[in-house]
Amino acid sequence: MEIQLQENLSQQQPNYHKKKESTEIFNINSNNQDNYSQSYQVSTNTDSKEEPRFYDPNKIISLKNVHKTYLLGVEGVTALRGVSVDIKEGEFITILGTSGGGKTTMLNIMGTIDKPTKGDVFICGQKIKSTTDDKFLASLRLTKLGFVFQTFNLIQSLTALENVELPMILRGELSRDTIRERAIDLLTQVGLKERLNHFPNQLSGGEQQRVTISRALSNNPKILLLDEPTGDLDTKSTDYVMKILLDLNIKKGITMVMVTHDVALKNYANRVVRMIDGKVNAIEVIPTEKREENLRLLEEAVQSHTQSQLQKDQQSNGSGVSNHKDLGVRTGVVQQVALKGFVHLNEEIEIQDGQNEGQRQKNGNQQNHQHLQQNGSKTEYRKPGEYPIFQFAKQRKAQEQAIKQFQH
Ligand SMILES: Nc1ncnc2c1ncn2[C@@H]1O[C@H](COP(=O)(O)OP(=O)(O)OP(=O)(O)O)[C@@H](O)[C@H]1O
Incomplete structure (x- = not known):
């Protein structure tokens, strides 16, 4: 699939999209006909007292x-x-x-x-x-x-x-x-x-x-x-x-x-x-x-x-580098770190040889991948958000948000 680019990008918009005819999996097409008319968007008829x-x-x-x-x-x-x-x-x-x-x-x-x-x-x-x-x-x-x-x-x-x-x-x-x-x-x-x-x-x-x-x-x-x-x-x-x-x-x-x-x-x-x-x-x-x-x-x-997904799909027997799901976890260690308040959701925790736990912030996705590939067998990465201690607090918040989002 291909992203169809809009020509009339506004001045403040970066021009990285203009440079290439990119091959993409998504089709965010600003020319798509929206069923909601422009006038409708501008004057939503809500409470007239407001x-x-x-x-x-x-x-x-x-x-x-x-x-x-x-x-x-x-x-x-x-x-x-x-x-x-x-x-x-x-x-x-x-x-x-x-x-x-x-x-x-x-x-x-x-x-x-x-x-x-x-x-x-x-x-x-x-x-x-x-x-x-x-x-x-x-x-x-x-x-x-x-x-x-x-x-x-x-x-x-x-x-x-x-x-x-x-x-x-x-x-x-x-x-x-x-x-x-x-x-x-x-x-x-x-x-x-x-x-x-x-x-x-x-x-x-x-x-x-x-x-x-x-x-x-x-x-x-x-x-x-x-x-x-x-x-x-x-x-x-x-x-x-x-x-x-x-x-x-x-x-x-x-x-x-x-x-x-x-x-x-x-x-x-x-x-x-x-x-x-x-x-x-x-x-x-x-x-x-x-x-x-x-x-x-x-x-x-x-x-x-x-x-790489395409290649994977083509190889019937594709074995690959471990992904996040395949990696083992030592929940106790990470929870201890989490309790001290040092880690946040979506920062990654490194545990090497079961001894040293360290925290690092992602420096870019490419680097992340390389690191995983080089040390796949010895180094484990986990997002703290995957741990119960975070999930509990997040679930409460999420429930409140979900209920109110569509509340009438
Ligand atoms: N519904 C609520 N009832 C009582 N206290 C709340 C409620 N929602 C948030 N708080 C409290 O308000 C403060 C700010 O919470 P908030 O969730 O906005 O922080 P945050 O920066 O999003 O935190 P995090 O990064 O951990 O998600 C916290 O002390 C939290 O416990």
């Missing part, structure tokens, strides 16, 4: 001195302590920071899944207050926002196709036939044409996340909010998913805000927001050349994955 829906493109998301305190029994847990940030339309923002630093809380507030305790939040020009009507927020989520979480959150009893159809059915604006057509198109764009009728448990993690992305796109959102979307994926699937997301950002201009612990992903962004103790500690601008170079490397990595 404020006008015009917004400054430099502030598609705007947080001003936002505080959030959760009530836990009689105690208050302060998650955000005066966060201010403006996000431009079409930007790709990553949020990095310490565990418990408030990243997910900030994302949930941007996604109207949570309301601020204090401060001003504007999403597409709409002011969100602690008193804002839940019905209005549900409508805003359904029409303007798409969500992709680490744990995929697909409905297990529905096929890939039905999962993607769901938000469009909830919105209730398109005919049944159009919904089906659009869902097939979205899944085809992410390389899942042959998986339409598979149930989530019949799909790999990477494939499930691609279904989630298609579902998030189904109502043509202006903003995608991504909470560790690659946290449960291996390197290859991470590359595929990032490639899809970046294509959507660059070619379709969808604004993206992505929480991640994976520092290797930070240079795909336009800006990186660092959170510590509920505050924005720093905002780093990624120079355009650096971003473009990283996008180019990603493109190469995806091409290489695709080629």
Whole structure:
């Protein structure tokens, strides 16, 4: 399959896509006919009591001195302590920071899944207050926002196709036939044409996340909010998913805000927001050349994955290098490290000869692969996100996010 490139890339968009006629597995085609009309997108008819829906493109998301305190029994847990940030339309923002630093809380507030305790939040020009009507927020989520979480959150009893159809059915604006057509198109764009009728448990993690992305796109959102979307994926699937997301950002201009612990992903962004103790500690601008170079490397990595997959498919008896799933684990060691708070999701842990455990951050996918190949028998890599200690906390968060995402 081939990515069909859009010619009219905006000025701020990197030109790495323009250079080549790339062979790709995905087809993020900005010329695809969207069933939702432009006028519909601009004026979502929601609660008329709310404020006008015009917004400054430099502030598609705007947080001003936002505080959030959760009530836990009689105690208050302060998650955000005066966060201010403006996000431009079409930007790709990553949020990095310490565990418990408030990243997910900030994302949930941007996604109207949570309301601020204090401060001003504007999403597409709409002011969100602690008193804002839940019905209005549900409508805003359904029409303007798409969500992709680490744990995929697909409905297990529905096929890939039905999962993607769901938000469009909830919105209730398109005919049944159009919904089906659009869902097939979205899944085809992410390389899942042959998986339409598979149930989530019949799909790999990477494939499930691609279904989630298609579902998030189904109502043509202006903003995608991504909470560790690659946290449960291996390197290859991470590359595929990032490639899809970046294509959507660059070619379709969808604004993206992505929480991640994976520092290797930070240079795909336009800006990186660092959170510590509920505050924005720093905002780093990624120079355009650096971003473009990283996008180019990603493109190469995806091409290489695709080629080796093709080769693998051709060899009936292909034996290969161990992949992450084949590698053994020593859970105790890693949990100890995790408990000290030294590791985060999607950073990789190295355990050599059962003696030395060390932590390293990924320096690039190519290097990762080489290291695995050279030391495959002796060195083990595991994403901390795969360990129960992380999964427990993440499951709680994921459940809350999943319930609220489609709450009406
Ligand atoms: N629903 C909730 N109820 C009570 N406390 C919460 C809730 N959600 C988050 N918190 C608390 O708010 C603080 C910030 O949590 P948050 O999940 O936003 O941090 P984070 O930076 O995303 O963390 P991590 O990197 O570990 O996922 C933490 O102390 C957390 O325990």
